[in-house]
Amino acid sequence: MSQYKASIQWYKKPSEYFVDLKYSRVHQWQFSTGTCIAASSAPSIVPLPYSDANNIDPEEAFVAALSSCHMLFFLDLAARKKWVVESYLDNAIGTLAIDANGKKAMTHVLLKPLVILGENVVVSDAQISALHHQAHELCFIANSVLTKVEVNPIYSA
16 A cells, blocks of 8 residues: 655735635645645636636646546556557546536546657557556546546547
8 A cells, every 4th residue: 555645735814814705725735755836726716816827726636647647557558568659648628517416526537648659669549549448447546536537549640
């Protein structure tokens, strides 16, 4: 078993009353490596100036975590098959909507990976799809959520 830690830090500004709901949602995520990321609520959920559109919001981080996990497993599986991967680009999209229980939730995440293989790698679209399916099945994050995660690879000649 492994454990992963993050420290989330938020402080009320002295000028904020707080109980009027007019307070900053800007905060910091700090990880065990010492890396700090400026975070905030999404401006679509909490309007400016109480959020910061330049910061990462939890919904974006959720989508990125799913995409990153899938990519890391795909790369590992490809390397084990001796397929040289030159690049991997995913413009993933998460949809926040009302779920079957009437709650707001990240109901769907669409991964759209574009994988460029080395020029000497000859594989079929079916083989790439199978590897994406296997990566999805192995992804710890996808296995941990109720969200429908769809993988729709983009093929490149």
